[in-house]
Amino acid sequence: MNDERYPGAFTYAAAGVNIDAASAALDRVRSKIHATFPGTGAARPIGHFGGFYRLNDDDDRLLVASADGIGTKLKLAILLGGIAHATVGADLVNHCTNDLLAVGARPLFFLDYVAMGELDPDIFARLVGGMADACRANGIAMIGGESAEMPGLYAPGDYDAAGFIVGELREAEIVDGQAVSSADLLIGIPSGGLQTNGFSFARAVLGLTGDAAHDRELLAEPVAGGNGESLGETLMAPHRSFLREVLPLARAGLVTGMAHITGGGLIDNVPRMLPDGLSALVDPAGWNVPPIFWHLVQKGDTRRAEYHRILNMGIGFVLSVRPADTDRVLNEVPGARVIGSVVPTGQDGMRVLGLD
Amino acid sequence: MNDERYPGAFTYAAAGVNIDAASAALDRVRSKIHATFPGTGAARPIGHFGGFYRLNDDDDRLLVASADGIGTKLKLAILLGGIAHATVGADLVNHCTNDLLAVGARPLFFLDYVAMGELDPDIFARLVGGMADACRANGIAMIGGESAEMPGLYAPGDYDAAGFIVGELREAEIVDGQAVSSADLLIGIPSGGLQTNGFSFARAVLGLTGDAAHDRELLAEPVAGGNGESLGETLMAPHRSFLREVLPLARAGLVTGMAHITGGGLIDNVPRMLPDGLSALVDPAGWNVPPIFWHLVQKGDTRRAEYHRILNMGIGFVLSVRPADTDRVLNEVPGARVIGSVVPTGQDGMRVLGLD
Numbered sequence: 001m002n003d004e005r006y007p008g009a010f011t012y013a014a015a016g017v018n019i020d021a022a023s024a025a026l027d028r029v030r031s032k033i034h035a036t037f038p039g040t041g042a043a044r045p046i047g048h049f050g051g052f053y054r055l056n057d058d059d060d061r062l063l064v065a066s067a068d069g070i071g072t073k074l075k076l077a078i079l080l081g082g083i084a085h086a087t088v089g090a091d092l093v094n095h096c097t098n099d100l101l102a103v104g105a106r107p108l109f110f111l112d113y114v115a116m117g118e119l120d121p122d123i124f125a126r127l128v129g130g131m132a133d134a135c136r137a138n139g140i141a142m143i144g145g146e147s148a149e150m151p152g153l154y155a156p157g158d159y160d161a162a163g164f165i166v167g168e169l170r171e172a173e174i175v176d177g178q179a180v181s182s183a184d185l186l187i188g189i190p191s192g193g194l195q196t197n198g199f200s201f202a203r204a205v206l207g208l209t210g211d212a213a214h215d216r217e218l219l220a221e222p223v224a225g226g227n228g229e230s231l232g233e234t235l236m237a238p239h240r241s242f243l244r245e246v247l248p249l250a251r252a253g254l255v256t257g258m259a260h261i262t263g264g265g266l267i268d269n270v271p272r273m274l275p276d277g278l279s280a281l282v283d284p285a286g287w288n289v290p291p292i293f294w295h296l297v298q299k300g301d302t303r304r305a306e307y308h309r310i311l312n313m314g315i316g317f318v319l320s321v322r323p324a325d326t327d328r329v330l331n332e333v334p335g336a337r338v339i340g341s342v343v344p345t346g347q348d349g350m351r352v353l354g355l356d
Numbered sequence: 357m358n359d360e361r362y363p364g365a366f367t368y369a370a371a372g373v374n375i376d377a378a379s380a381a382l383d384r385v386r387s388k389i390h391a392t393f394p395g396t397g398a399a400r401p402i403g404h405f406g407g408f409y410r411l412n413d414d415d416d417r418l419l420v421a422s423a424d425g426i427g428t429k430l431k432l433a434i435l436l437g438g439i440a441h442a443t444v445g446a447d448l449v450n451h452c453t454n455d456l457l458a459v460g461a462r463p464l465f466f467l468d469y470v471a472m473g474e475l476d477p478d479i480f481a482r483l484v485g486g487m488a489d490a491c492r493a494n495g496i497a498m499i500g501g502e503s504a505e506m507p508g509l510y511a512p513g514d515y516d517a518a519g520f521i522v523g524e525l526r527e528a529e530i531v532d533g534q535a536v537s538s539a540d541l542l543i544g545i546p547s548g549g550l551q552t553n554g555f556s557f558a559r560a561v562l563g564l565t566g567d568a569a570h571d572r573e574l575l576a577e578p579v580a581g582g583n584g585e586s587l588g589e590t591l592m593a594p595h596r597s598f599l600r601e602v603l604p605l606a607r608a609g610l611v612t613g614m615a616h617i618t619g620g621g622l623i624d625n626v627p628r629m630l631p632d633g634l635s636a637l638v639d640p641a642g643w644n645v646p647p648i649f650w651h652l653v654q655k656g657d658t659r660r661a662e663y664h665r666i667l668n669m670g671i672g673f674v675l676s677v678r679p680a681d682t683d684r685v686l687n688e689v690p691g692a693r694v695i696g697s698v699v700p701t702g703q704d705g706m707r708v709l710g711l712d
Contacts, residue, residue: 021475021477022475022503022505024477025475025477025480025481025503026480026484026503028477028480028481028485029480029481029484029485029488032484032485032488032489032492033484033488033498035488035492036488036491036492036496036497036498037497039495040464040465040495040496040497041464041465041497042465042497042499046498046499046500046501050500051465051467051499051500052499053464053465053497053499053522055411055464055524063419063465063522065465065467065499065500065520065522066467066500066502067467067468067469067500067501067502067518067520068469068502069469069471069502069504069506071504071506072506072507072508072509074506074509075506075508075509108396108397108409108411109396109397109398109407109409109419109421111407111421111422111423111520112423113423113424113425113469113518113520115425115516115518119377119378119381121377121380121381121384124381124382124384124385125381125384125385128382128385128388128389129384129385129388132385132388132389132391132392133388135392136391136392139395139396140392140396141392141393141396141397141398141409142389142392142402143398143402143407143408143409143421144402144406144407144421144422144423145402145423146422146423146424146425146518147378147381147382148425148427149378149556150425150427150428150430150431150516150556151428151556152428152431152556152559152566153428153430153431153510153514153516154509158509160471160506160509160516162469162471162502162518164421164423164467164469164520166409166419166421166522168411200505200506200507200508203508210508
């Protein structure tokens with residue numbers, strides 16, 4: 001699908017991913033899902049970064065759970081092989097960890113699902129080993145999982161993996177944006193790369209064909225404007241965990257809202273951390289966008305409104321912080337920058353300066 | 357791979373599924389996985405039907421979690437379409453539920469992972485709707501999930517799905533086989549069909565090619581020895597949940613061990629419910645094997661030792677019960693039958709009469 005204003009521009013839908021369709025499909029089953037809640041400990045409607053469950057009526061402790069996948073970064077790992085399988089295993093754990101973190105929860109345990117056409121013990125050991133190492137780094141117990149051989153569903157060498165995480169918090173520790181006010185500043189934490197989002201787009205705009213020799217050659221090329229690092233190694237940069245830096249700040253009451261910048265980018269994820277009636281104003285001049293993002297955007301001739309939804313553009317996590325606490329938070333999180341502010345626009349959502 | 361004793365006989369490995377390879381692959385990462393345990397609440401080594409996590413040192417309550425897939429029953433659902441998508445959604449929930457039940461846990465909440473090449477809202481709504489309906493029937497809250505579009509990984513119309521479940525129990529409610537003794541009887545509960553295991557085998561021995569018209573025609577044929585029901589509808593019979601019948605018996609202390617008969621059949625799953633030094637002696641004359649199983653076994657010319665590992669052969673769940681409690685348990689579970697006994701062989705494992 002070409003953009004009307006910029007002929008030839010590349011959009012996410014053209015790469016085969018339709019965020020709006022996913023949202024519409026979920027709307028069709030939302031009432032059935034919520035019909036499972038009565039008589040259980042389900043504590044909040046679906047749609048947060050994690051789902052909430054109250055163990056006891058007389059206890060203010062809640063469990064929070066989240067499920068995630070790796071997306072088509074997997075295809076790159078499959079193509080590049082070796083240590084890339086461990087990278088996406090760790091990516092999955094860190095993605096799950098950050099989702100729980102975004103509501104203020106401390107992760108407790110993790111389980112995985114791995115499906116292959118035919119089980120490859122080397123790939124499996126690297127992939128699950130990468131998950132286990134990342135779990136240990138985050139203080140999370142990996143207490144189980146499922147591996148499935150599904151001949152006929154996955155092409156030889158292909159696989160998929162999903163992660164499932166459970167954490168906990170006290171009622172008063174929930175960060176759901178209700179504490180955000182219109183004077184707050186937005187602090188961005190560097191992502192260190194695409195994390196696990198935008199890979200269908202990246203593969204499309206770079207012209208990866210699925211032919212291994214062709215694709216490997218293409219991925220060996222340097223990132224435009226970079227320091228000689230290859231496209232492949234840059235795209236495979238790990239999905240960071242923000243747990244160690246951010247959870248202590250949240251538990252100390254220094255953040256009023258949080259967003260993990262995953263599928264949907266800043267555009268879709270920042271509004272999830274704001275209460276009704278408040279908007280975000282983000283200034284892209286507030287941080288340095290790593291060269292890989294400009295490389296992809298220029299290859300795709302992609303509009304700003306689109307690329308801020310497809311890619312995180314260098315911001316992996318966003319905190320909303322009261323002005324008085326800003327210096328302290330900036331000092332405690334390496335690389336953190338003020339990227340915008342919360343404004344009383346009277347409508348939900350966010351605006352990126354210079355986007356309209 | 358042909359069996360050496362019965363030339364032409366069909367084995368599971370020939371259908372592309374290698375249970376031993378999966379086990380060996382897991383062995384390679386077991387130490388890395390267990391290295392995530394220190395300092396967390398992880399309460400037992402991996403390998404049970406569910407993973408255990410202790411929330412507090414001063415509380416005897418444990419969480420139990422399990423991850424599962426649907427296996428290649430999915431391919432049949434994709435081929436048959438319509439309500440079959442809801443069936444496999446419910447299968448996934450019931451599979452997860454039974455896994456928790458097998459250790460004595462009451463399920464609390466469920467999350468799903470659904471991956472498609474391109475999101476099909478109709479399939480998604482049926483599949484996730486089937487999950488939600490099954491959650492409600494089991495009293496489980498569906499508190500979240502993840503849907504992924506992965507163009508290039510899944511063929512058009514294909515998808516995969518995984519389920520994650522968390523339950524709870526008190527320390528004293530754990531059923532891990534430590535209470536099993538050599539006088540106990542084994543009670544089998546009917547499965548109502550293949551549940552979600554043996555489908556790669558079934559597809560191979562029936563000669564499904566992946567050509568939709570050919571496969572649909574073949575699946576419209578009647579089950580040999582049946583009452584006219586088609587192969588397709590019989591294979592798509594739902595995976596039963598045993599929660600409502602069995603959990604009250606377990607909580608009343610009437611069962612000493614439990615096994616959910618999934619991948620690996622009676623041969624691999626019954627030993628998981630027994631302590632060291634005890635074996636199971638199962639007599640296949642003890643229950644009526646539904647015609648679909650004989651149909652598949654005869655098509656594959658498959659050895660008994662093999663088919664009791666590939667298929668559940670009509671038994672979905674096994675209870676170990678003290679002789680004095682047997683009548684009461686048989687009266688409370690419709691269709692339950694004594695299928696064998698626990699014997700002091702001095703070695704782990706099980707034996708099916710007439711198998712050697």
